[in-house]
Amino acid sequence: MVxxxxxxxxxxxxxxxxDKARGxxxxxxxxxxxxGEFANSLVKNDKKELENEVADILAWLCSECNLLGIELExxxxxxxxxxxxxxxSIPCNCK
Numbered sequence: 001m002v003x004x005x006x007x008x009x010x011x012x013x014x015x016x017x018x019d020k021a022r023g024x025x026x027x028x029x030x031x032x033x034x035x036g037e038f039a040n041s042l043v044k045n046d047k048k049e050l051e052n053e054v055a056d057i058l059a060w061l062c063s064e065c066n067l068l069g070i071e072l073e074x075x076x077x078x079x080x081x082x083x084x085x086x087x088x089s090i091p092c093n094c095k
């Protein structure tokens with residue numbers, strides 16, 4: 001099992017040159033496209049397809065973060081590591 005940080009580094013090793021050539025905006029468009037494909041898979045209720053699409057979403061999100069210099073795992077834990085960012089509870093107690 002690898003961490004999100006390790007997965008992001010793997011995506012960087014595999015794709016950083018292509019990501020740089022594509023740029024931030026076009027990489028974001030690919031990410032949004034994958035979210036659309038995920039939505040289509042939800043409508044079809046196809047678990048195998050859903051799994052493939054969430055993997056693609058994570059990969060494209062890591063690529064975007066690599067281009068922007070954001071450590072995804074660090075950013076996520078900073079915001080959600082102590083529970084809900086609004087009520088600070090686990091589970092969330094927001095009304």
